[in-house]
Amino acid sequence: MIKAIKEITFGFWSLVTGMRITIGQFFKPVVTVQYPHETLKIPARFRGHIELVRDPGTGKAICYACKLCERACPSDCITVDGVKLDGAKKKSVTSYHLDFTKCSLCGSCVEACRDGAIRYSREYNLASTNKDDFVIDLFRRLEEEAKSESHPAPAPSSTPAAAVTSPSTPADSPAK
């Protein structure tokens, strides 16, 4: 009898303790990130899909279509093409397609590149209902980026490549 009463009072007290803890949490600030309204700061070494790097001097792509990345890719998702322009020493890239549906972000292409012509982007808003949106034309993306930098107002474009290239990169968005 005594034991039972003890058990009941102890059990009841443990319930009260639980309720005290939850009401304590009730008045503490919210911990979740309100995603569309605020985003977390992206780490410096975030691995998005790859992108071409521009030569800061010329504003053109560093890539000269040596195709080492294409060969290094285990999933066969990179297709590079280039032409040799008159008077130029090296070829220059004319198209660089990344089939992101197959890419596993292994990074072999970035490792294989001898001139640092490709790097990881910070793109993560990649959701789409259209499979074609994931075949990304990185060369066009680069050119559009260059254009939007010279003209501050970015022209909206309906190309699939532009669908994943938001005007403001996530790194610029306010961090929590």
Next chain:
Amino acid sequence: MQNLSDHLAQGWHFVQSLWPEPLRLILFVAGIVAFVGANAAYLVWVERKGAGRFQRRPGPNEVGPAGLLQPVVDGLKLMSKQLIVPAGVDRVLFRGAPLLVMAPVLMSLAVVPFSASLAARNINVGLLMVFAFGSINVMAVMLGGWASRNKYAVISSARMVSQNVAYEIPMLLVVITMVMLTGTMNLNEIVQQQAGWFWHWNLFDWKHNPLAPVTFLIFYICMLAETNRAPFDMAEAESELVAGAYTEYAGMGFGVFFMAEYANILLGCSLATVLFLGGWQSPFGVLSGLVWFLAKMYFLIFTVVWIRWTFPRTQFYGLLNLSWKILIPVSLFTLVLSSALMKLLP
């Protein structure tokens, strides 16, 4: 012509002499239905907002300021959904159950005194009426589950009935104790007896019922179990039974069950307020009124939400053990104790 207007005036006086009472009743019925509807809608908001806050997230906040339009949008969604009556169900019971589940609560709220002058009916067996209608609610949900022709619904109905049978007993024992102590079943009189400072409330009636807080606790626990609220929500345990007895209900059929659940919580908390917390009486003996009733009732309702987001669901034998091994003996003991004390200390 003169004759006609005389007749009309006479007729009008006659109607006027008849009207006051029916008019008052119609106003009260409309008022109660509106009150229950608004509460059901906004208690869902309170529930979701509370769930959010207890888990350190903001809860609904996109529809309207602080998500305040969420219940309106939810209601519109429920009303625009197709009402599906699955093949093989008992049509009459299936369609009738939502009505049967809602009606008793509305009836019971007619005797609840919200303030000294705000009660639809001042019946001297008010308490009896509330508990008489209260048992219809369970039967209605059971019928709905049974008529659904669905395994989950039938299991849920069986659970609900055994749960309600188990918890009706301690609840009624507590109510009998209170009726004995107050000497009346008239809810208005029960509140009037608790006038004055807060130590006149039945919750602090040490002299006649030294275990009054325990009695209140038993009443509250039974109220949670009777309304199928967490941690006693075995009847609609989502992880086990989908939506329990409501599995086959779509659109507003489900919506009415949901409204009835919140209306029952409202009724249970109002009764707890009336029986133990002095109803509309202010804790300081002055400025009594509707505000105090609502404050106490909404505090109890908030506690329901608080409990739901604190404790995990009990197991079924745990639920029955709690009732048969703890609540019933304790409530019987308080009944005997307070009747003895009433005889000894008149």
